[in-house]
Amino acid sequence: MYPNRFDYESPTTVEEAIAILDRSGGEAKVLSGGQSLIPMLKLRFAAPATIVDINNIPGLDYHHVDDEGNLHIGALCRHVDLEESTTLADTHPTLAAAAELVADPIVRTRGTFVGSVCHADPQGDWAATMLAQGGYVVAQGPNGRRRIDMGDFVLGPFVTALAYNEMAVEAVIPGASGTPRGSYLKLERRVGDFATASVAVSLDMDGDVIRKAGCALAGVGGRTIDANDAISCLVGKTLTEDSIDQASDAVAAVAEPRTDHRGSDAYKRHIVQTFVKRILTNLARTEQKAA
Amino acid sequence: MTSLYDEVQTPTDGVPTRRVTMTVNGEKRTVDVEPRLLLAHLLRQGMQLTGTHVGCDTTSCGACTVLFDGRPVKSCTMLAVQADGHDVETVEGMSSASELHPVQEGFKQEHGLQCGYCTPGMMLTSKALLERNPDPSEDDIRWALSGNLCRCTGYQNIVKSVLWAAEKMRAERGEDA
Numbered sequence: 001m002y003p004n005r006f007d008y009e010s011p012t013t014v015e016e017a018i019a020i021l022d023r024s025g026g027e028a029k030v031l032s033g034g035q036s037l038i039p040m041l042k043l044r045f046a047a048p049a050t051i052v053d054i055n056n057i058p059g060l061d062y063h064h065v066d067d068e069g070n071l072h073i074g075a076l077c078r079h080v081d082l083e084e085s086t087t088l089a090d091t092h093p094t095l096a097a098a099a100e101l102v103a104d105p106i107v108r109t110r111g112t113f114v115g116s117v118c119h120a121d122p123q124g125d126w127a128a129t130m131l132a133q134g135g136y137v138v139a140q141g142p143n144g145r146r147r148i149d150m151g152d153f154v155l156g157p158f159v160t161a162l163a164y165n166e167m168a169v170e171a172v173i174p175g176a177s178g179t180p181r182g183s184y185l186k187l188e189r190r191v192g193d194f195a196t197a198s199v200a201v202s203l204d205m206d207g208d209v210i211r212k213a214g215c216a217l218a219g220v221g222g223r224t225i226d227a228n229d230a231i232s233c234l235v236g237k238t239l240t241e242d243s244i245d246q247a248s249d250a251v252a253a254v255a256e257p258r259t260d261h262r263g264s265d266a267y268k269r270h271i272v273q274t275f276v277k278r279i280l281t282n283l284a285r286t287e288q289k290a291a
Numbered sequence: 292m293t294s295l296y297d298e299v300q301t302p303t304d305g306v307p308t309r310r311v312t313m314t315v316n317g318e319k320r321t322v323d324v325e326p327r328l329l330l331a332h333l334l335r336q337g338m339q340l341t342g343t344h345v346g347c348d349t350t351s352c353g354a355c356t357v358l359f360d361g362r363p364v365k366s367c368t369m370l371a372v373q374a375d376g377h378d379v380e381t382v383e384g385m386s387s388a389s390e391l392h393p394v395q396e397g398f399k400q401e402h403g404l405q406c407g408y409c410t411p412g413m414m415l416t417s418k419a420l421l422e423r424n425p426d427p428s429e430d431d432i433r434w435a436l437s438g439n440l441c442r443c444t445g446y447q448n449i450v451k452s453v454l455w456a457a458e459k460m461r462a463e464r465g466e467d468a
C-alpha cells in the first residue's frame with residue numbers, strides 16, 4: 001500500500017515547523033512516531049498535501065521532572081523511553097504502569113507520548129493517564145505558546161483543539177504534593193491490541209489519607225471517559241473495603257461502553273469495576289506493608 | 292514511480308524526489324526517493340534486500356522489522372526519506388562472509404523456523420534484545436518478541452533459539468563458560 005503523494009518537509013527547529021504549518025493553511029500534518037499517521041496515509045484515510053516530519057528537531061526527546069514535581073514530556077519522547085525510565089515509577093506510577101501496555105515493543109520504539117495524545121484515539125492509553133492526573137498539552141503556534149488542559153484538548157474522536165498552525169511541543173503531568181500512588185490496568189485480546197477496557201487511577205496520599213484522586217477510562221466510550229468526579233468520593237478517606245467498593249461502583253457507573261467484537265457493554269462495565277477495585281486493593285496492601 | 296539509483300541521476304518523469312544518504316548493513320548508500328516510498332519497499336525493490344518481508348502491511352505482524360540505529364522498527368511504517376543520515380540493518384547484514392550470527396545459528400540449532408516468513412524480523416528483534424540484555428529470561432524474550440507474529444512454530448522453539456544464542460554469545464565473551 002502506498003500513501004498519496006505529498007510534499008515532505010523535515011524542519012530542524014520548532015519555529016520552522018510552525019512556519020511550514022502556517023504556510024500550508026491546514027493542508028499539512030505533523031509526523032512524529034508515525035505509528036498511527038503512516039498506517040492512515042497508507043490506507044488513504046489521511047491524504048495531507050504536506051508532511052512535516054519533526055524527527056530532525058533536536059532537543060525534543062526529553063522527559064524530566066521540574067522543581068515543582070511536574071513531569072515534562074517532549075514531543076519526541078518515545079513510548080520506549082518512558083517504559084525504560086528509571087525515575088517514572090517514583091513520581092508518576094500510573095504512567096509507569098501504562099508504559100509497557102501501549103501497543104507492542106516494536107511500535108514503542110517509534111511511537112511518541114505526545115503523538116499519541118494528539119492522535120486523540122478514544123482507545124489511546126496515554127490520554128487516559130493524562131486525564132486522570134490533570135495533565136495538559138503545551139501548544140506552540142506563530143503567536144507563541146499556550147496551555148491546553150487535557151479535558152479541553154480532545155474535541156472528538158481523532159479531533160483536537162490544536163489550530164492548523166500549532167504543534168504540540170510537550171505534555172505536562174503534575175506531580176503529587178504528598179505520596180504519589182496509582183496504576184493502570186488494561187484488558188487486551190492479545191499483546192499489542194487496543195484496550196477492550198482500561199482504567200487509570202492516580203492518588204495523592206497524605207499518610208494513609210487520600211488527598212486527591214483521579215481516574216479515567218479508555219476503550220469504554222466514544223472518547224476517553226473522565227471519571228475524576230466519580231472517584232472523588234475517596235477524597236479525605238483511607239482505602240478500606242467500603243471506600244474501595246464505593247469508588248469502583250461510582251467509576252463503573254460513568255463508563256459508556258458499547259457492545260462490539262471485543263465484548264458486550266455489560267462485560268466491559270464489569271471489567272472497569274473489577275480493575276478499579278483491583279488497583280485500589282493492591283494500593284491498600286502496599287500501604288499496609290509500608291506501615 | 293519512485294526513482295532509485297545507486298549512481299544518483301536526475302529523475303526524468305517530473306516526480307519530485309529527495310536525495311538521501313543512509314548506511315545499510317555497514318555500507319553508505321545514496322539514493323533518490325519519492326517521499327511516499329516506504330522503507331520496506333526501498334530495501335526490497337530498490338536495494339534487492341528481499342530478506343525484509345512484508346506480511347500484513349498494516350503495522351501488526353513485525354515481518355518487516357529492521358534495526359534502525361540498532362533498535363527494531365517496522366519498515367512498512369517508516370518513510371524511506373526518514374532513514375536519511377541513519378543506520379539501517381537488515382537480515383542480510385547479520386552474518387559475515389564466513390560465519391552466521393549466533394542468533395542465526397541458534398535458530399538453526401533449535402529449529403526456530405518453519406516457513407521462515409517471520410524469521411528475519413524475529414532474528415533482528417532478538418539481536419537487538421541481546422545487545423541490551425545479554426542474559427534474558429524466557430519471559431524477557433517472549434516480551435521482547437511480542438510484536439513479531441509467527442504462524443508456524445508456536446514460538447516455543449523461537450524462544451529456545453534466542454536462549455541458545457544468548458548462551459553462545461556469553462560464552463564467546465568469556466562469561467559463564
Ligand SMILES: Cc1cc2nc3c(=O)[nH]c(=O)nc-3n(C[C@H](O)[C@H](O)[C@H](O)COP(=O)(O)OP(=O)(O)OC[C@H]3O[C@@H](n4cnc5c(N)ncnc54)[C@H](O)[C@@H]3O)c2cc1C
Nearest residue numbers: 030032033034035036037103111112115116118124125168
Ligand atoms: C499495531 C499497533 C498497536 C497499537 N496499540 C496501541 C495501544 O494499545 N494503545 C495506544 O494508546 N496506542 C496504540 N497504538 C498507537 C501508537 O501508540 C501510536 O504511536 C500513537 O497513537 C501515535 O503516536 P505517534 O508518535 O506514532 O504519532 P503519529 O502517527 O506520527 O501522529 C499521530 C497524529 O498526531 C498528530 N501529531 C503527532 N505529533 C504531533 C505534534 N507534536 N503536534 C501536533 N500534532 C501531532 C499527527 O499529525 C497525526 O495526526 C498502536 C499502533 C499500532 C501500529
Ligand code: FES
Nearest residue numbers: 346347348353367
Ligand atoms: S509488514 Fe510491517 S508490520 Fe506487518
Ligand code: FES
Nearest residue numbers: 405406441442443
Ligand atoms: S516460521 Fe512461518 S511464520 Fe514463523
